[in-house]
Amino acid sequence: xxxxxxLNGREVTCDISPEMTLLTVLKELLxxxxxxxxxxxxxxxxxxxxxxxxxxxxCLILAATVGGxxxxxxxxxxxxxxxxxxxxxxLDTGAFQCGFCTPGFIMSAKALLDKNPHPxxxxxxxxxxxxxxxCTGYVKPLEAVKxxxxxxxxxxxxxxxxxxxxxxAEQMGGAH
Amino acid sequence: xxxxxxxxxxxxYSLTVPNAPNPCTANVLMREDGSVNIQMGIVDIGQGAxxxxxxxxxxxxxxxxxxxxxxxxxTHATPYDFGTLSSRxxxxxxxxxxxxxQQVMDVLKSAAAMQLHTLPERLYCEGGFLKDKYDPAKMLPxxxxxxxxxxxxxxxxxxxxxxxxxxxxADENGCGEPSVSYxxxxxxxxxxxxxxxxxVTVKEIWSAVDCGKAINPSAVVGQCDGGTLQGxxxxxxxxxxxxxxxxxxxxxxxDPDFRPRNLSxxxxxxxxxxxxxxxxxxxxxxxxxxYGAKAAGEICANTAAPAIVNAIHDAVGVWITELPATPDKxxxxxxxxxxxxxx
Numbered sequence: 086x087x088x089x090x091x092l093n094g095r096e097v098t099c100d101i102s103p104e105m106t107l108l109t110v111l112k113e114l115l116x117x118x119x120x121x122x123x124x125x126x127x128x129x130x131x132x133x134x135x136x137x138x139x140x141x142x143x144c145l146i147l148a149a150t151v152g153g154x155x156x157x158x159x160x161x162x163x164x165x166x167x168x169x170x171x172x173x174x175x176l177d178t179g180a181f182q183c184g185f186c187t188p189g190f191i192m193s194a195k196a197l198l199d200k201n202p203h204p205x206x207x208x209x210x211x212x213x214x215x216x217x218x219x220c221t222g223y224v225k226p227l228e229a230v231k232x233x234x235x236x237x238x239x240x241x242x243x244x245x246x247x248x249x250x251x252x253x254a255e256q257m258g259g260a261h
Numbered sequence: 262x263x264x265x266x267x268x269x270x271x272x273x274y275s276l277t278v279p280n281a282p283n284p285c286t287a288n289v290l291m292r293e294d295g296s297v298n299i300q301m302g303i304v305d306i307g308q309g310a311x312x313x314x315x316x317x318x319x320x321x322x323x324x325x326x327x328x329x330x331x332x333x334x335x336t337h338a339t340p341y342d343f344g345t346l347s348s349r350x351x352x353x354x355x356x357x358x359x360x361x362x363q364q365v366m367d368v369l370k371s372a373a374a375m376q377l378h379t380l381p382e383r384l385y386c387e388g389g390f391l392k393d394k395y396d397p398a399k400m401l402p403x404x405x406x407x408x409x410x411x412x413x414x415x416x417x418x419x420x421x422x423x424x425x426x427x428x429x430x431a432d433e434n435g436c437g438e439p440s441v442s443y444x445x446x447x448x449x450x451x452x453x454x455x456x457x458x459x460x461v462t463v464k465e466i467w468s469a470v471d472c473g474k475a476i477n478p479s480a481v482v483g484q485c486d487g488g489t490l491q492g493x494x495x496x497x498x499x500x501x502x503x504x505x506x507x508x509x510x511x512x513x514x515x516d517p518d519f520r521p522r523n524l525s526x527x528x529x530x531x532x533x534x535x536x537x538x539x540x541x542x543x544x545x546x547x548x549x550x551x552y553g554a555k556a557a558g559e560i561c562a563n564t565a566a567p568a569i570v571n572a573i574h575d576a577v578g579v580w581i582t583e584l585p586a587t588p589d590k591x592x593x594x595x596x597x598x599x600x601x602x603x604x
Contacts, residue, residue: 128524179479182487183307210532217524220307221483222490223535 090151092117093161107143107151108132111158119159119188130216133189134158140196140215159188162195171195174233175226182220189216194230203234264454266576270567271447274560275440276352276550277426283343284426285353289361290419291369293411295324295389295404299331299361302342303354308558309480310350316476317355317551321362322403323386340421348444348556349426351476355551356424364420372410372418373401442547444555445471448489448564452572459592461573463493463536466565470540473547473555481557485540488561490530496566498528500585 089098092115099114108125111117111134120143121131127142134143135157162169168176171191181187190213197204197212204212209230218226277283288300297318305311311331319326333339342354370381373391377384377399384391391406393399407418431437449467454460468489475481502520521527540561546553570581579594 124524126523126525179483182309182480182483185307210535214531214533217529217531218487219491219529220487222486222488222538222540223532224486224538224540225483227532 086149088148088152090153091155093157094155101148103147103149105148107134107136107146107148107156110148111143111156117158117160121185121188123185128217129186130189130193131186133192133216135192135196135199138196138199140193142215157192157195159191162191170236171198171230171233174229174236178225178229178232180221180225180229186216186218186220190218190226194226194233198230198234202237204230206231209234262456264456264576265451266454266572266574267449267451268568268571268573268575269447269449270564270571271445272560272563273443273445274348274556274563276347276442276444276556277349277428277440278343278347279439280428280430280437282425283347283349283353284423285342285349285357286340286421286423287354287357287361288340288419288421289318289358289365290417291322291365291403291407293404293408295402295407296328296330297322297324297365299329299358300339301331301333301354301358302336302339303350304334304342304345306345308345308350308484309477310345310354312480313351313476313554314354314358317358318362320552321359321366321386322389324389324403348559351554351556352442352547352550353424353426355476355554356426356549357422359422359551360424361420361422364422365418368410368416368418368420369403369406372414372416373406375414376406376409377401442549442555444473444557444560446560446564448492448568450565450568450572452569452576454573454576454591456577456595459588459590459595461497461569461586461588461591463497463569465537465539466493466568467539468541468561468565469543470557470561471543471545471555472557473545473550474553475542475544475557476552476554478542481542482540484558485542485561486538488558488563489538489540489565490535491562492565493534493536493569494528494530495562495584496569496586498530498585498587500587501527 086101088101101110108122111120112122123129123131125144127145132143133140136151137154162172175191193213193216209227290298299314299318303310311333315326315329315331318329370384373384374381379393379399383394385394389403390400391403410416410418426441428440429438447469450463451465453462453464466489468485470485472481547555566584573586574580577595579598581590
Protein backbone atom coordinates (compact mmCIF):
# COMPACT_ATOMS: atom_id res chain seq x y z
CA UNK A 86 0.00 0.00 0.00
CA UNK A 87 1.02 3.60 -0.59
CA UNK A 88 1.84 5.75 2.43
CA UNK A 89 2.31 9.51 2.29
CA UNK A 90 3.42 11.54 5.28
CA UNK A 91 5.68 14.45 6.14
CA LEU A 92 9.18 13.46 7.27
CA ASN A 93 11.08 16.41 8.74
CA GLY A 94 8.87 18.84 6.83
CA ARG A 95 9.24 17.12 3.47
CA GLU A 96 6.47 15.06 1.90
CA VAL A 97 7.51 11.45 1.34
CA THR A 98 5.65 8.61 -0.29
CA CYS A 99 6.64 4.99 0.06
CA ASP A 100 5.31 1.57 -0.72
CA ILE A 101 4.70 -0.32 2.53
CA SER A 102 3.08 -3.52 3.63
CA PRO A 103 0.35 -3.13 6.25
CA GLU A 104 2.21 -4.82 9.14
CA MET A 105 5.24 -2.53 8.97
CA THR A 106 5.94 -0.33 11.95
CA LEU A 107 7.00 3.28 11.57
CA LEU A 108 10.47 2.22 12.76
CA THR A 109 10.81 -0.28 9.90
CA VAL A 110 9.66 2.29 7.35
CA LEU A 111 12.04 4.96 8.65
CA LYS A 112 15.02 2.69 8.99
CA GLU A 113 14.71 0.29 6.08
CA LEU A 114 12.76 2.17 3.42
CA LEU A 115 13.79 5.76 4.11
CA UNK A 116 17.25 5.06 5.63
CA UNK A 117 16.87 7.44 8.57
CA UNK A 118 19.94 6.55 10.62
CA UNK A 119 19.24 8.39 13.87
CA UNK A 120 16.28 6.16 14.78
CA UNK A 121 17.57 3.15 16.70
CA UNK A 122 16.14 -0.36 16.68
CA UNK A 123 16.53 -1.89 20.12
CA UNK A 124 13.85 -3.53 22.26
CA UNK A 125 10.89 -3.34 19.82
CA UNK A 126 8.57 -3.26 22.86
CA UNK A 127 8.36 0.43 23.66
CA UNK A 128 10.54 0.00 26.75
CA UNK A 129 13.81 1.70 25.90
CA UNK A 130 12.88 4.80 23.90
CA UNK A 131 15.85 4.52 21.52
CA UNK A 132 13.45 4.77 18.55
CA UNK A 133 11.66 7.91 19.80
CA UNK A 134 10.33 10.21 17.09
CA UNK A 135 7.94 13.17 17.28
CA UNK A 136 4.57 12.57 15.60
CA UNK A 137 2.43 15.72 15.38
CA UNK A 138 4.20 17.19 18.41
CA UNK A 139 4.13 14.12 20.66
CA UNK A 140 7.19 11.96 21.42
CA UNK A 141 6.35 8.40 20.48
CA UNK A 142 8.09 5.05 20.25
CA UNK A 143 8.20 4.42 16.51
CA CYS A 144 8.53 0.66 17.15
CA LEU A 145 4.96 0.58 18.48
CA ILE A 146 3.24 2.63 15.77
CA LEU A 147 1.96 0.96 12.64
CA ALA A 148 3.27 2.97 9.74
CA ALA A 149 -0.16 3.05 8.13
CA THR A 150 -1.47 5.21 10.98
CA VAL A 151 0.86 8.17 10.29
CA GLY A 152 -0.56 8.95 6.84
CA GLY A 153 -0.65 12.74 6.38
CA UNK A 154 0.99 13.36 9.76
CA UNK A 155 4.20 15.21 10.52
CA UNK A 156 7.05 12.97 11.72
CA UNK A 157 10.23 14.53 13.09
CA UNK A 158 13.50 12.70 13.65
CA UNK A 159 16.84 13.92 14.92
CA UNK A 160 17.79 14.83 11.35
CA UNK A 161 15.29 17.70 11.48
CA UNK A 162 17.28 19.47 14.20
CA UNK A 163 20.62 19.92 12.51
CA UNK A 164 23.90 18.38 11.46
CA UNK A 165 27.42 18.75 12.81
CA UNK A 166 27.88 22.05 10.96
CA UNK A 167 24.53 23.61 11.89
CA UNK A 168 23.64 22.31 15.31
CA UNK A 169 20.37 22.94 17.10
CA UNK A 170 21.02 24.59 20.51
CA UNK A 171 19.64 21.46 22.18
CA UNK A 172 22.17 19.27 20.37
CA UNK A 173 24.86 21.80 21.30
CA UNK A 174 23.79 21.57 24.95
CA UNK A 175 24.11 17.76 24.87
CA LEU A 176 27.53 18.05 23.26
CA ASP A 177 28.82 20.75 25.61
CA THR A 178 27.64 18.85 28.69
CA GLY A 179 29.06 15.56 27.40
CA ALA A 180 25.65 13.98 27.91
CA PHE A 181 26.47 10.60 26.39
CA GLN A 182 28.91 7.74 26.74
CA CYS A 183 28.18 5.25 23.97
CA GLY A 184 25.59 7.49 22.30
CA PHE A 185 23.06 4.81 21.36
CA CYS A 186 20.23 6.37 23.38
CA THR A 187 21.14 9.99 22.57
CA PRO A 188 18.84 10.55 19.53
CA GLY A 189 15.89 9.29 21.56
CA PHE A 190 16.81 11.50 24.49
CA ILE A 191 17.10 14.60 22.31
CA MET A 192 13.75 13.94 20.60
CA SER A 193 12.00 13.35 23.95
CA ALA A 194 13.55 16.54 25.29
CA LYS A 195 12.49 18.48 22.19
CA ALA A 196 8.89 17.24 22.45
CA LEU A 197 8.87 18.30 26.11
CA LEU A 198 10.40 21.71 25.46
CA ASP A 199 8.13 22.45 22.49
CA LYS A 200 5.13 22.08 24.79
CA ASN A 201 6.71 23.49 27.94
CA PRO A 202 9.66 25.82 27.33
CA HIS A 203 10.42 26.25 31.04
CA PRO A 204 10.04 22.84 32.68
CA UNK A 205 10.91 22.23 36.31
CA UNK A 206 13.42 19.54 37.34
CA UNK A 207 10.54 17.15 38.03
CA UNK A 208 8.93 17.83 34.65
CA UNK A 209 12.25 17.23 32.85
CA UNK A 210 12.70 13.93 34.70
CA UNK A 211 9.15 12.89 33.81
CA UNK A 212 9.62 13.96 30.21
CA UNK A 213 12.75 11.83 29.80
CA UNK A 214 11.52 8.86 31.83
CA UNK A 215 10.58 6.90 28.69
CA UNK A 216 14.22 6.68 27.60
CA UNK A 217 16.54 4.11 29.13
CA UNK A 218 20.27 4.75 29.39
CA UNK A 219 22.84 2.39 30.88
CA CYS A 220 25.96 4.53 30.58
CA THR A 221 25.30 8.04 31.86
CA GLY A 222 23.22 7.48 35.00
CA TYR A 223 20.97 10.25 33.52
CA VAL A 224 23.08 12.85 35.34
CA LYS A 225 24.44 14.63 32.29
CA PRO A 226 21.38 14.32 29.98
CA LEU A 227 19.30 16.02 32.70
CA GLU A 228 22.06 18.63 33.11
CA ALA A 229 22.06 19.24 29.35
CA VAL A 230 18.32 19.91 29.22
CA LYS A 231 18.58 22.19 32.27
CA UNK A 232 21.48 24.05 30.66
CA UNK A 233 19.45 24.48 27.45
CA UNK A 234 16.45 25.80 29.39
CA UNK A 235 18.68 28.23 31.30
CA UNK A 236 20.33 29.44 28.08
CA UNK A 237 16.95 30.01 26.40
CA UNK A 238 15.76 32.03 29.42
CA UNK A 239 18.92 34.15 29.18
CA UNK A 240 18.13 34.93 25.55
CA UNK A 241 14.61 36.00 26.61
CA UNK A 242 16.09 38.45 29.13
CA UNK A 243 18.42 39.87 26.49
CA UNK A 244 15.50 40.36 24.08
CA UNK A 245 13.71 42.33 26.77
CA UNK A 246 16.82 44.46 27.16
CA UNK A 247 16.93 45.01 23.40
CA UNK A 248 13.28 46.10 23.45
CA UNK A 249 13.99 48.50 26.31
CA UNK A 250 16.95 50.01 24.46
CA UNK A 251 14.84 50.39 21.30
CA UNK A 252 12.04 52.07 23.25
CA UNK A 253 14.52 54.43 24.89
CA ALA A 254 16.07 55.24 21.50
CA GLU A 255 12.63 56.02 20.08
CA GLN A 256 11.86 58.30 22.99
CA MET A 257 15.13 60.12 22.48
CA GLY A 258 14.40 60.35 18.77
CA GLY A 259 10.98 61.81 19.59
CA ALA A 260 12.63 64.42 21.88
CA HIS A 261 14.73 65.63 18.99
CA UNK B 262 8.38 4.60 59.94
CA UNK B 263 11.12 5.96 57.68
CA UNK B 264 14.59 5.16 58.96
CA UNK B 265 17.73 6.74 57.57
CA UNK B 266 21.11 5.11 57.15
CA UNK B 267 24.48 5.71 55.57
CA UNK B 268 26.85 3.09 54.17
CA UNK B 269 30.29 3.05 52.66
CA UNK B 270 32.12 0.57 50.45
CA UNK B 271 35.38 0.45 48.53
CA UNK B 272 37.23 -1.88 46.20
CA UNK B 273 40.32 -2.34 44.07
CA TYR B 274 40.50 -3.68 40.55
CA SER B 275 43.24 -5.00 38.33
CA LEU B 276 44.20 -2.93 35.28
CA THR B 277 45.26 -5.81 33.06
CA VAL B 278 44.05 -9.36 32.66
CA PRO B 279 45.40 -11.19 35.73
CA ASN B 280 47.83 -14.04 35.12
CA ALA B 281 47.59 -13.87 31.34
CA PRO B 282 49.71 -12.28 28.64
CA ASN B 283 47.43 -9.64 27.16
CA PRO B 284 49.35 -7.61 24.61
CA CYS B 285 48.15 -4.70 22.54
CA THR B 286 49.63 -3.41 19.29
CA ALA B 287 49.26 -0.11 17.47
CA ASN B 288 50.22 1.26 14.06
CA VAL B 289 50.76 5.01 13.85
CA LEU B 290 51.44 7.03 10.70
CA MET B 291 51.92 10.77 10.30
CA ARG B 292 50.86 12.17 6.93
CA GLU B 293 52.63 15.04 5.22
CA ASP B 294 49.93 17.52 6.31
CA GLY B 295 50.67 16.73 9.97
CA SER B 296 47.56 14.60 10.53
CA VAL B 297 47.97 11.30 12.33
CA ASN B 298 46.38 7.96 11.47
CA ILE B 299 46.15 5.27 14.13
CA GLN B 300 45.25 1.63 13.53
CA MET B 301 44.49 -0.42 16.60
CA GLY B 302 42.63 -3.64 17.27
CA ILE B 303 40.89 -2.18 20.32
CA VAL B 304 37.09 -2.30 20.48
CA ASP B 305 35.25 0.77 21.72
CA ILE B 306 31.93 -0.46 23.09
CA GLY B 307 31.00 3.04 24.21
CA GLN B 308 33.49 3.61 27.02
CA GLY B 309 35.44 6.20 25.03
CA ALA B 310 38.66 4.29 24.27
CA UNK B 311 38.93 5.76 20.76
CA UNK B 312 38.65 9.31 22.08
CA UNK B 313 41.23 8.59 24.77
CA UNK B 314 43.68 7.19 22.18
CA UNK B 315 43.21 10.23 19.92
CA UNK B 316 43.72 12.58 22.86
CA UNK B 317 46.93 10.80 23.90
CA UNK B 318 48.34 10.89 20.36
CA UNK B 319 47.41 14.59 20.03
CA UNK B 320 49.15 15.28 23.34
CA UNK B 321 52.23 13.39 22.22
CA UNK B 322 52.62 15.29 18.92
CA UNK B 323 51.25 18.56 20.42
CA UNK B 324 48.71 18.87 17.61
CA UNK B 325 44.93 19.54 17.78
CA UNK B 326 42.93 16.39 18.51
CA UNK B 327 40.91 16.96 15.29
CA UNK B 328 44.01 16.04 13.28
CA UNK B 329 44.09 12.51 14.70
CA UNK B 330 42.06 9.75 13.09
CA UNK B 331 41.67 6.26 14.49
CA UNK B 332 40.59 3.01 12.83
CA UNK B 333 39.72 0.19 15.19
CA UNK B 334 38.24 -3.26 15.52
CA UNK B 335 38.66 -4.60 12.01
CA THR B 336 40.55 -7.90 11.78
CA HIS B 337 41.05 -7.16 8.08
CA ALA B 338 43.01 -3.98 8.68
CA THR B 339 44.00 -3.50 12.32
CA PRO B 340 46.72 -5.21 14.38
CA TYR B 341 46.19 -7.54 17.32
CA ASP B 342 44.54 -6.67 20.61
CA PHE B 343 43.52 -8.99 23.43
CA GLY B 344 40.06 -7.47 23.92
CA THR B 345 37.89 -4.99 25.78
CA LEU B 346 38.03 -6.45 29.27
CA SER B 347 39.57 -6.06 32.69
CA SER B 348 39.77 -2.26 32.36
CA ARG B 349 42.87 -2.59 30.22
CA UNK B 350 42.33 -0.44 27.13
CA UNK B 351 43.47 3.00 28.28
CA UNK B 352 46.41 1.50 30.13
CA UNK B 353 47.67 -1.26 27.80
CA UNK B 354 46.43 0.34 24.57
CA UNK B 355 47.80 3.71 25.61
CA UNK B 356 51.25 2.28 26.26
CA UNK B 357 51.28 0.48 22.89
CA UNK B 358 50.14 3.67 21.19
CA UNK B 359 52.81 5.81 22.86
CA UNK B 360 55.51 3.27 21.92
CA UNK B 361 54.42 3.56 18.27
CA UNK B 362 54.25 7.37 18.53
CA GLN B 363 57.80 7.42 19.88
CA GLN B 364 59.04 5.59 16.78
CA VAL B 365 57.27 8.16 14.56
CA MET B 366 58.81 10.96 16.60
CA ASP B 367 62.30 9.47 16.14
CA VAL B 368 61.85 9.52 12.35
CA LEU B 369 60.49 13.08 12.43
CA LYS B 370 63.34 14.28 14.62
CA SER B 371 66.06 12.88 12.38
CA ALA B 372 64.40 14.52 9.35
CA ALA B 373 64.04 17.83 11.18
CA ALA B 374 67.62 17.65 12.44
CA MET B 375 68.86 17.25 8.87
CA GLN B 376 66.82 20.25 7.73
CA LEU B 377 67.79 22.46 10.69
CA HIS B 378 71.47 21.39 10.75
CA THR B 379 71.31 20.16 14.32
CA LEU B 380 71.17 16.88 16.22
CA PRO B 381 67.98 14.83 16.78
CA GLU B 382 68.74 14.62 20.52
CA ARG B 383 68.57 18.41 20.82
CA LEU B 384 65.00 18.59 19.43
CA TYR B 385 61.78 18.63 21.40
CA CYS B 386 58.13 18.96 20.40
CA GLU B 387 55.99 21.94 21.43
CA GLY B 388 52.89 23.58 19.96
CA GLY B 389 53.08 21.57 16.75
CA PHE B 390 56.75 22.52 16.17
CA LEU B 391 60.02 20.67 16.57
CA LYS B 392 62.35 23.07 18.38
CA ASP B 393 66.03 23.08 19.24
CA LYS B 394 66.64 23.09 22.99
CA TYR B 395 69.71 25.31 22.75
CA ASP B 396 68.96 27.43 19.67
CA PRO B 397 65.50 29.07 19.73
CA ALA B 398 65.89 30.21 16.11
CA LYS B 399 65.85 26.62 14.89
CA MET B 400 62.27 25.33 14.65
CA LEU B 401 60.25 23.39 12.08
CA PRO B 402 56.49 22.68 11.88
CA UNK B 403 55.83 19.01 12.54
CA UNK B 404 54.05 18.56 9.19
CA UNK B 405 57.15 19.93 7.41
CA UNK B 406 59.25 17.33 9.22
CA UNK B 407 56.78 14.64 8.11
CA UNK B 408 56.94 15.80 4.48
CA UNK B 409 60.76 16.03 4.50
CA UNK B 410 61.20 12.56 5.98
CA UNK B 411 58.73 11.10 3.49
CA UNK B 412 59.93 12.79 0.29
CA UNK B 413 63.54 13.79 0.98
CA UNK B 414 64.85 11.23 3.49
CA UNK B 415 62.68 8.52 1.92
CA UNK B 416 61.67 7.21 5.32
CA UNK B 417 57.97 7.01 6.20
CA UNK B 418 57.10 8.52 9.59
CA UNK B 419 55.33 5.43 10.87
CA UNK B 420 55.70 3.18 13.88
CA UNK B 421 54.51 -0.14 15.19
CA UNK B 422 54.19 -0.22 18.95
CA UNK B 423 53.40 -3.06 21.28
CA UNK B 424 53.03 -3.48 25.00
CA UNK B 425 53.05 -6.62 27.11
CA UNK B 426 51.90 -5.88 30.65
CA UNK B 427 54.10 -7.46 33.29
CA UNK B 428 52.67 -10.04 35.64
CA UNK B 429 53.86 -12.96 37.74
CA UNK B 430 51.46 -15.92 37.65
CA ALA B 431 50.32 -17.17 41.02
CA ASP B 432 52.35 -20.06 42.53
CA GLU B 433 50.90 -23.04 44.42
CA ASN B 434 50.27 -20.82 47.46
CA GLY B 435 48.39 -18.28 45.39
CA CYS B 436 51.20 -15.74 45.68
CA GLY B 437 52.15 -13.67 42.65
CA GLU B 438 51.74 -10.32 41.00
CA PRO B 439 48.52 -10.72 39.02
CA SER B 440 48.43 -7.23 37.56
CA VAL B 441 50.97 -4.54 36.87
CA SER B 442 48.89 -1.91 38.66
CA TYR B 443 45.53 -1.43 40.40
CA UNK B 444 42.89 1.24 40.65
CA UNK B 445 40.39 2.04 43.36
CA UNK B 446 36.82 3.15 43.87
CA UNK B 447 34.61 4.06 46.83
CA UNK B 448 30.96 4.93 47.35
CA UNK B 449 28.94 6.47 50.16
CA UNK B 450 25.17 5.97 50.04
CA UNK B 451 22.41 7.71 52.00
CA UNK B 452 19.25 5.61 52.02
CA UNK B 453 15.80 5.69 53.59
CA UNK B 454 14.15 2.42 54.59
CA UNK B 455 10.44 2.19 55.36
CA UNK B 456 10.35 -0.50 58.07
CA UNK B 457 6.62 -1.10 57.53
CA UNK B 458 6.81 -1.78 53.78
CA UNK B 459 10.47 -2.69 53.31
CA UNK B 460 10.90 -0.15 50.50
CA VAL B 461 14.46 1.15 50.18
CA THR B 462 15.05 4.55 48.57
CA VAL B 463 18.51 5.87 47.75
CA LYS B 464 18.42 9.61 48.50
CA GLU B 465 21.95 10.57 47.56
CA ILE B 466 25.11 8.76 46.59
CA TRP B 467 28.73 9.85 46.35
CA SER B 468 31.13 7.97 44.13
CA ALA B 469 34.86 8.53 43.65
CA VAL B 470 37.34 6.75 41.41
CA ASP B 471 41.14 6.82 41.54
CA CYS B 472 41.79 6.83 37.78
CA GLY B 473 45.44 7.86 37.68
CA LYS B 474 45.70 10.83 35.33
CA ALA B 475 42.25 11.57 33.86
CA ILE B 476 42.84 11.59 30.08
CA ASN B 477 39.25 12.68 29.31
CA PRO B 478 37.82 14.12 32.58
CA SER B 479 34.27 14.53 31.24
CA ALA B 480 34.15 10.87 30.18
CA VAL B 481 35.61 9.73 33.53
CA VAL B 482 32.81 11.50 35.41
CA GLY B 483 30.29 10.06 32.93
CA GLN B 484 31.57 6.51 33.49
CA CYS B 485 31.37 7.09 37.23
CA ASP B 486 27.75 8.37 36.99
CA GLY B 487 26.66 5.46 34.83
CA GLY B 488 28.42 2.76 36.83
CA THR B 489 26.91 4.09 40.03
CA LEU B 490 23.34 4.01 38.71
CA GLN B 491 23.99 0.52 37.36
CA GLY B 492 25.08 -0.52 40.87
CA UNK B 493 21.94 1.04 42.34
CA UNK B 494 19.83 -0.93 39.85
CA UNK B 495 21.55 -4.18 40.84
CA UNK B 496 21.13 -3.37 44.52
CA UNK B 497 17.43 -2.56 44.45
CA UNK B 498 15.64 -4.14 41.51
CA UNK B 499 17.47 -5.85 38.71
CA UNK B 500 17.46 -9.61 38.98
CA UNK B 501 18.38 -12.44 36.66
CA UNK B 502 17.69 -16.08 37.22
CA UNK B 503 18.45 -19.06 35.02
CA UNK B 504 15.18 -20.85 35.75
CA UNK B 505 11.82 -20.88 34.07
CA UNK B 506 9.03 -19.69 36.35
CA UNK B 507 5.88 -21.74 35.86
CA UNK B 508 2.74 -20.53 37.49
CA UNK B 509 1.16 -23.94 37.05
CA UNK B 510 2.35 -27.34 35.91
CA UNK B 511 5.51 -29.15 36.92
CA UNK B 512 8.30 -27.77 39.06
CA UNK B 513 10.67 -25.44 37.22
CA UNK B 514 13.38 -27.21 35.31
CA UNK B 515 16.74 -25.78 34.44
CA ASP B 516 16.48 -23.51 31.45
CA PRO B 517 19.67 -22.39 29.77
CA ASP B 518 17.98 -19.11 28.86
CA PHE B 519 18.18 -16.45 31.50
CA ARG B 520 15.04 -14.81 32.70
CA PRO B 521 13.80 -12.16 32.35
CA ARG B 522 14.03 -12.09 28.61
CA ASN B 523 12.70 -8.60 28.03
CA LEU B 524 13.28 -5.12 29.36
CA SER B 525 9.62 -5.04 30.40
CA UNK B 526 10.37 -7.64 33.10
CA UNK B 527 13.73 -6.16 34.05
CA UNK B 528 13.43 -2.99 36.10
CA UNK B 529 16.25 -0.80 34.81
CA UNK B 530 16.33 2.50 36.70
CA UNK B 531 14.81 5.39 34.74
CA UNK B 532 15.17 9.13 35.27
CA UNK B 533 12.41 8.91 37.88
CA UNK B 534 14.40 6.35 39.93
CA UNK B 535 17.80 8.00 39.69
CA UNK B 536 18.90 9.70 42.91
CA UNK B 537 21.29 12.60 43.12
CA UNK B 538 24.65 11.12 42.08
CA UNK B 539 27.83 12.99 43.00
CA UNK B 540 30.67 11.58 40.93
CA UNK B 541 34.27 12.63 41.19
CA UNK B 542 37.72 11.38 40.34
CA UNK B 543 40.86 11.54 42.43
CA UNK B 544 43.92 11.91 40.24
CA UNK B 545 47.12 10.07 41.03
CA UNK B 546 50.17 9.32 38.92
CA UNK B 547 50.82 5.75 37.89
CA UNK B 548 54.47 5.24 36.97
CA UNK B 549 53.66 2.57 34.38
CA UNK B 550 50.56 4.04 32.74
CA UNK B 551 50.44 6.32 29.70
CA TYR B 552 50.77 9.90 31.04
CA GLY B 553 50.17 8.33 34.48
CA ALA B 554 46.67 7.14 33.55
CA LYS B 555 45.10 3.98 34.94
CA ALA B 556 41.44 3.27 34.13
CA ALA B 557 37.96 4.50 34.97
CA GLY B 558 35.20 2.31 33.58
CA GLU B 559 34.46 -1.10 35.00
CA ILE B 560 35.15 -0.42 38.63
CA CYS B 561 32.43 2.22 39.03
CA ALA B 562 29.62 -0.35 39.05
CA ASN B 563 31.11 -2.29 41.97
CA THR B 564 30.69 -0.33 45.17
CA ALA B 565 27.18 1.15 44.96
CA ALA B 566 25.43 -2.12 45.89
CA PRO B 567 27.59 -2.94 48.97
CA ALA B 568 27.35 0.68 50.13
CA ILE B 569 23.54 0.49 49.91
CA VAL B 570 23.44 -2.85 51.77
CA ASN B 571 25.64 -1.34 54.49
CA ALA B 572 23.33 1.68 54.63
CA ILE B 573 20.29 -0.62 55.03
CA HIS B 574 22.07 -2.26 57.98
CA ASP B 575 22.79 1.17 59.42
CA ALA B 576 19.11 2.13 59.07
CA VAL B 577 17.24 -0.95 60.29
CA GLY B 578 19.95 -3.31 61.61
CA VAL B 579 19.47 -6.21 59.21
CA TRP B 580 21.89 -7.73 56.74
CA ILE B 581 20.60 -8.40 53.23
CA THR B 582 22.78 -11.23 51.94
CA GLU B 583 21.18 -11.72 48.55
CA LEU B 584 20.70 -9.02 45.95
CA PRO B 585 18.52 -7.33 44.88
CA ALA B 586 17.26 -5.91 48.17
CA THR B 587 13.62 -5.92 47.13
CA PRO B 588 10.93 -4.85 49.64
CA ASP B 589 9.88 -8.47 50.37
CA LYS B 590 13.42 -9.49 51.37
CA UNK B 591 14.00 -6.38 53.49
CA UNK B 592 10.62 -6.71 55.20
CA UNK B 593 11.17 -10.41 55.93
CA UNK B 594 14.57 -9.64 57.46
CA UNK B 595 13.05 -6.85 59.60
CA UNK B 596 10.21 -9.16 60.80
CA UNK B 597 12.70 -11.93 61.69
CA UNK B 598 14.79 -9.46 63.66
CA UNK B 599 11.71 -8.15 65.49
CA UNK B 600 10.59 -11.71 66.36
CA UNK B 601 14.05 -12.55 67.64
CA UNK B 602 14.12 -9.43 69.81
CA UNK B 603 10.58 -10.08 71.06
CA UNK B 604 11.52 -13.67 72.03
